[in-house]
Amino acid sequence: MNTKGVWIVAVLVVILVTGFGGSLLAQEEQMVVPLGTFTIDPPVEGQRSAVQFPHSVHFNYSCKQCHHKWNGTEPVVGCMTQGCHDLAQLPKKEANKKIDPDLKMRYFKTAFHKQCIGCHRAIKLNNKKLEMTRAGIDGRLPATGPTGCNGCHQPE
Numbered sequence: 001m002n003t004k005g006v007w008i009v010a011v012l013v014v015i016l017v018t019g020f021g022g023s024l025l026a027q028e029e030q031m032v033v034p035l036g037t038f039t040i041d042p043p044v045e046g047q048r049s050a051v052q053f054p055h056s057v058h059f060n061y062s063c064k065q066c067h068h069k070w071n072g073t074e075p076v077v078g079c080m081t082q083g084c085h086d087l088a089q090l091p092k093k094e095a096n097k098k099i100d101p102d103l104k105m106r107y108f109k110t111a112f113h114k115q116c117i118g119c120h121r122a123i124k125l126n127n128k129k130l131e132m133t134r135a136g137i138d139g140r141l142p143a144t145g146p147t148g149c150n151g152c153h154q155p156e
Helices: 003-018 020-030 101-106 108-133
Strands: 037-040 051-054
Touching: 101 108
Parallel strands: none
Antiparallel strands: 037 051
16 A cells, blocks of 8 residues: 555544544534424414414525524524513503614514515515516516415414
8 A cells, every 4th residue: 555545544544533524424414404384383372373384485595584593503593582582572662762673673573573574575576576577587476475464373
């Protein structure tokens, strides 16, 4: 065996002994993405039902569009965790002052509605522009998703 072959074998032995190669594979195997539809329950009883969220329908978007604090490697933490969208009630407005926008976004309902409905409305607006110009249309336009209450919250 030549010197180059000895070095290759030595490097492979180091990788196997230290577990370096195995840890890289294990990290890739630990990523779990929920498929199908799951229920988003509000943290308080409200006027509307829970939302049946079709996660797999949203796979053509970047994960970070919704999971904006996700670092790309750790498991995704729920939106209603401490410091993210964890307020169960809209903060009270102080006399003649607007509610702090950052605090308002911590209210789960504001965050979900802004994110979900905002995205669906943006798709709808883009579809209207495409229809007007007929540009970039090769088949059907993207589905917009619901923009009204009953589209997400099924009447009970």
